[in-house]
Amino acid sequence: MISDRVTTSRVIRTVLSAEVEDVVALHTRARATYYPDGLPQDGTDWLAAWQSAIARPDAHVLCVVEEGRIIGLALFRTPEDAPADKVKLFQFHVDPDHWSRGVGTALHAACVEEWRADGKGTAVLDVHVDNRRAQGFYARQGWIPDPENPPANGDHHLSLRFSVTRE
DSSP: OOOOEEETTEEEEEOOGGGHHHHHHHHHHHHHTTOTTOOOOOOOOHHHHHHHHHHOTTOEEEEEEETTEEEEEEEEEOOTTSOTTEEEEEEEEEOGGGTTTTHHHHHHHHHHHHHHHTTOOEEEEEEETTOHHHHHHHHHHTOEEOTTSOOOTTOSEEEEEEEOOOO
């Protein structure tokens, strides 16, 4: 398990169940930036979804805390029916007020550190087609289009892959 990491005034650590409302608020703020017509109302109970993710023993939910406030989130685990050396990054968000300040880069590095420690060889994620900012960020971190999951006509997400190399 990743230990608390302190970088300047930031701490990267595991999210606590008592912080779920802060997690949902950050998730909502970040997602709103790439939906030009507003967040879709698809019936998802995000409070329950995040509570479940935080409680899952096989999931990792990391956060970046600065001055007592959660400003970044990452949720990952091995998907059902996937090989043990594969991990999926289900959620990765940085508070829009903290973009371009190294928060995402530090959080991504913490994820990669955990994946290496857990013996993962490949990471995958889906990114919204309209989220160009995130696509650029992932490309700079070394993510590439997933050749096993090319986009189909009308897809709302692109599948990306990352090789978790050993140091």
